[in-house]
Amino acid sequence: MNRIQSLEMRGISKSFLEVKANQNINLTINAGEILGLLGENGAGKTTLMNILYGLYHPDEGDIIINGNVERLRSPKDSMRVGIGMIHQHFMLVNKHSVLENIALGYDDAPFFFPHKALRGRIRELSTQYGLEIDPDKPVWELSAGEQQRVEIIKALSRNADLLIMDEPTSVLTPQEADELFVILRRMTSEGHSIILITHKLDEIMSICNRVMVLRKGEVTGAAPIEEVNKGKLAEMMIGRQIASAYPKADVEPGNDVLKVITLDVDSDRGLPAVRNLSLTVSTHEILGIAGVSGNGQQELVETITGLRQPLRGTITMKGIPMDHADARKAHTLGITHVPEERIKYGIVPNLLLFENSVLKQHRDAPFSNWIQMDYGAIKEHAEKLVKGFHVDTPSINTRIKNLSGGNIQKLILGREISGSPDLLIAAHPTYGLDVGATEYVRKQIIELRDHGGAVLLVSEDLDELFMVCDRIAVMFEGHFMGEVTPDSCTVEEIGLMMAGSTLQEA
Amino acid sequence: MQIDLLPRERTTAGFNLLILLGSLFTGLLAVSVIFAMNGVNPALAIFSIFKGSFGSWYGIKETITKAIPLILIGSGLAVAYKAKFWNIGAESQLLVGAIFATWMGLTVGPHLPAVLLVPLMFVSAFIGGALWGMVPAILKVRFGINEVISTLMLNYIAAEFVKFLVVGPWKGETKGGYPYTDDLPAQAILKHLPNSRISPVLLVLAVVAALILGWMVYRSRFGYEIRVIGENTHAARYAGINFFRTSVLLMAVSGGMAGLAGAGELMSIHHYLSYPETLSAGYGFTAIIVAWLARLNPAFTVISGLFFAGIIVGGDAIQISMGMPAATVNVFNGMILIFLIMGDFFITHRVRIRFGSTVHA
Numbered sequence: 001m002n003r004i005q006s007l008e009m010r011g012i013s014k015s016f017l018e019v020k021a022n023q024n025i026n027l028t029i030n031a032g033e034i035l036g037l038l039g040e041n042g043a044g045k046t047t048l049m050n051i052l053y054g055l056y057h058p059d060e061g062d063i064i065i066n067g068n069v070e071r072l073r074s075p076k077d078s079m080r081v082g083i084g085m086i087h088q089h090f091m092l093v094n095k096h097s098v099l100e101n102i103a104l105g106y107d108d109a110p111f112f113f114p115h116k117a118l119r120g121r122i123r124e125l126s127t128q129y130g131l132e133i134d135p136d137k138p139v140w141e142l143s144a145g146e147q148q149r150v151e152i153i154k155a156l157s158r159n160a161d162l163l164i165m166d167e168p169t170s171v172l173t174p175q176e177a178d179e180l181f182v183i184l185r186r187m188t189s190e191g192h193s194i195i196l197i198t199h200k201l202d203e204i205m206s207i208c209n210r211v212m213v214l215r216k217g218e219v220t221g222a223a224p225i226e227e228v229n230k231g232k233l234a235e236m237m238i239g240r241q242i243a244s245a246y247p248k249a250d251v252e253p254g255n256d257v258l259k260v261i262t263l264d265v266d267s268d269r270g271l272p273a274v275r276n277l278s279l280t281v282s283t284h285e286i287l288g289i290a291g292v293s294g295n296g297q298q299e300l301v302e303t304i305t306g307l308r309q310p311l312r313g314t315i316t317m318k319g320i321p322m323d324h325a326d327a328r329k330a331h332t333l334g335i336t337h338v339p340e341e342r343i344k345y346g347i348v349p350n351l352l353l354f355e356n357s358v359l360k361q362h363r364d365a366p367f368s369n370w371i372q373m374d375y376g377a378i379k380e381h382a383e384k385l386v387k388g389f390h391v392d393t394p395s396i397n398t399r400i401k402n403l404s405g406g407n408i409q410k411l412i413l414g415r416e417i418s419g420s421p422d423l424l425i426a427a428h429p430t431y432g433l434d435v436g437a438t439e440y441v442r443k444q445i446i447e448l449r450d451h452g453g454a455v456l457l458v459s460e461d462l463d464e465l466f467m468v469c470d471r472i473a474v475m476f477e478g479h480f481m482g483e484v485t486p487d488s489c490t491v492e493e494i495g496l497m498m499a500g501s502t503l504q505e506a
Numbered sequence: 507m508q509i510d511l512l513p514r515e516r517t518t519a520g521f522n523l524l525i526l527l528g529s530l531f532t533g534l535l536a537v538s539v540i541f542a543m544n545g546v547n548p549a550l551a552i553f554s555i556f557k558g559s560f561g562s563w564y565g566i567k568e569t570i571t572k573a574i575p576l577i578l579i580g581s582g583l584a585v586a587y588k589a590k591f592w593n594i595g596a597e598s599q600l601l602v603g604a605i606f607a608t609w610m611g612l613t614v615g616p617h618l619p620a621v622l623l624v625p626l627m628f629v630s631a632f633i634g635g636a637l638w639g640m641v642p643a644i645l646k647v648r649f650g651i652n653e654v655i656s657t658l659m660l661n662y663i664a665a666e667f668v669k670f671l672v673v674g675p676w677k678g679e680t681k682g683g684y685p686y687t688d689d690l691p692a693q694a695i696l697k698h699l700p701n702s703r704i705s706p707v708l709l710v711l712a713v714v715a716a717l718i719l720g721w722m723v724y725r726s727r728f729g730y731e732i733r734v735i736g737e738n739t740h741a742a743r744y745a746g747i748n749f750f751r752t753s754v755l756l757m758a759v760s761g762g763m764a765g766l767a768g769a770g771e772l773m774s775i776h777h778y779l780s781y782p783e784t785l786s787a788g789y790g791f792t793a794i795i796v797a798w799l800a801r802l803n804p805a806f807t808v809i810s811g812l813f814f815a816g817i818i819v820g821g822d823a824i825q826i827s828m829g830m831p832a833a834t835v836n837v838f839n840g841m842i843l844i845f846l847i848m849g850d851f852f853i854t855h856r857v858r859i860r861f862g863s864t865v866h867a
Contacts, residue, residue, distance in 0.1 A: 306746070326748075327744060327746030328746030328747075330746070331746055339744060341740075344738075344741075345741055346741065346744065347738075348733075348734050348737045348741045349738065350737045350738075351733065355730070359734065359741060359744075359745045360744070360745040360746060362730055362731075362745070363727065368727045369727075370727070371726055371727060371728070372725060373726065373729075375725070
């Protein structure tokens with residue numbers, strides 16, 4: 001097998017049911033290059049790379065390597081032609097040693113004592129690319145950066161010329177990220193090529209040779225790195241068109257509802273997620289939080305809703321401090337929550353629709369007393385939600401998993417706002433919904449605000465934030481870069497703030 | 507030919523019942539093969555089992571006697587399994603219940619009338635089983651220790667402890683060197699219906715408890731939280747359900763029910779604490795299948811408990827009449843459980859078989 005000198009994806013299209021994940025995409029990469037692949041969540045980056053890795057088959061289009069059309073039917077085919085992929089979440093066996101992990105699935109290894117044959121190869125690769133690693137350490141003892149090195153060695157030991165890396169720095173500390181970039185530069189100087197999927201504009205600017213931007217399944221820009229800057233990239237990523245705002249009642253914000261003061265939160269991995277963040281939301285007000293996902297929005301939402309404990313800082317709800325609150329206490333203080341992963345957190349798929357209609361409210365009157373559920377009242381409530389929020393379902397006695405995503409979201413939203421909560425926290429409430437459901441959800445959120453509710457809306461969709469919010473704060477690496485109102489700012493300003501510049505710089 | 511497994515989206519109650527009966531039937535077929543390999547006519551053997559248990563007044567009375575502990579334990583296990591807490595330790599929760607009841611009966615028993623002593627022994631047995639059941643719950647929620655391992659291992663600890671008691675400190679003075687405790691006082695002994703070993707008190711207790719637990723799982727707030735935890739732990743956290751409290755409480759109920767069964771066996775059948783094998787006859791394990799056959803609805807264990815009690819009684823009968831080995835009943839029960847669990851697969855999945863060559867996209 002010759003090494004990959006050039007690879008081209010030509011006219012690639014791929015649909016899932018009616019969703020067009022990729023439309024007529026062209027991509028080329030040459031040996032020794034790093035190509036940055038940029039786009040919001042759901043823009044189609046992962047689909048495109050899964051096609052290249054042989055996990056999906058394109059509906060249309062060809063993959064051409066060194067001038068020959070190749071059919072990649074499975075990851076095995078892709079590995080054979082020299083394509084390797086390193087997923088965001090590492091595919092390693094934690095209890096096995098580094099050596100054993102690399103030997104796993106290694107075709108050329110002998111049947112007996114496979115790791116002996118590999119030890120020399122690993123040493124060779126380590127010195128060649130500066131990938132220092134102790135081959136006998138169990139994987140669970142390694143830091144995220146070291147585990148990533150194991151994945152890289154694993155790919156290289158299978159002769160990967162082209163390496164796809166899916167958000168490689170998202171789990172790394174800044175120092176580890178710098179070390180990774182040194183390794184990547186060394187690899188390209190040896191003739192490897194790398195496709196880097198990332199959200200981070202800084203990384204693209206500092207390491208890539210060329211960049212390609214996807215938006216809603218289509219290429220919105222491709223250029224050598226010298227011809228772009230961060231502002232331009234942000235623009236390509238989020239598009240130029242800003243839809244006009246939805247009509248809102250002309251009311252001034254009233255009393256403060258939620259007050260967050262100098263909040264610090266860590267992620268599950270113990271890395272800083274939210275740092276020194278303060279915000280206020282008042283009645284009759286929707287505060288939007290913009291930003292590329294993974295900049296601490298999720299941790300912020302989880303902390304306010306009682307699912308995560310902060311390190312420092314205070315959160316007060318209507319003046320009452322939320323110390324060590326759990327989800328129940330947040331609920332009793334009047335906070336409701338439309339969660340980001342709605343199927344995972346927002347419903348119990350195997351329970352019936354009416355049973356799901358009081359998840360969290362199940363402890364409140366009239367749905368239960370201290371011992372007994374009142375299923376009569378609950379069913380009445382479920383009927384009201386189904387009618388009031390246009391949930392399309394055969395009956396309230398259906399298992400909720402049989403509903404479509406849009407109808408599940410309508411039910412969740414209905415459940416969370418029908419009690420006129422003081423504060424609604426909505427995370428990506430229209431992600432993955434069709435046009436009709438999206439519009440419906442947005443209007444309902446505005447209606448809650450018009451009737452005196454406070455809303456904190458986290459979204460990656462700038463259109464949505466501009467259409468719905470009264471104020472928009474831009475979050476980057478755990479804190480706010482600045483705050484704007486939809487009628488007095490440009491997409492460029494928001495884009496630059498999303499990339500890490502403050503409002504003054506922008 | 508290509509076989510595809512696809513998730514099944516909706517089922518009807520009738521379909522579920524069909525799968526259940528189909529599983530029982532194929533289970534019986536598999537058992538038949540084993541009978542045939544032993545040179546026994548399978549149809550005759552299975553007929554003899556059910557004739558032995560349901561074909562005579564004696565058989566029916568024995569079946570009800572053995573169904574009582576199975577219903578008590580099985581309904582408690584159904585509660586735990588509903589939360590996907592795999593309690594395999596009912597056997598030891600039964601023993602600890604019996605220990606607590608024995609202690610109560612031997613110490614304060616002689617000074618109390620039956621109306622006080624009997625409830626007191628049941629309550630203490632429930633507490634004993636509950637405490638023993640709460641240990642693995644705490645270990646799981648606080649330290650992430652797998653409950654299958656911990657409940658299973660606690661079985662051995664409790665069994666050895668009972669042996670220690672009956673050969674050591676609690677060894678009876680009136681038992682002539684045998685490893686038994688002294689007899690419980692007369693007022694602790696449950697009366698039987700004439701010509702049977704059925705205690706009406708115990709029978710009512712088992713049926714009412716199973717119905718109450720059925721109500722608890724499907725109608726109470728606690729039961730709602732149990733079902734949410736069992737189906738989706740993430741949603742349970744989102745809904746602010748207290749994981750620790752709910753898990754510990756549900757295992758207290760599950761263990762407590764097994765404790766009641768231990769007290770029942772003690773006060774109705776044995777009248778003194780003896781070796782663990784004598785006291786329980788594997789009820790804690792058979793009840794796992796009872797709970798499963800009831801499709802984890804505690805109220806239905808009244809029916810499935812009778813069914814498996816019938817197999818135990820009938821199995822004893824054919825051991826004698828057809829010269830089958832003592833392990834026959836275990837083989838029978840094991841087969842039925844395996845086929846019931848396999849049947850569940852067809853409730854959640856459907857199988858599509860396509861013939862001919864298939865074209866890959």
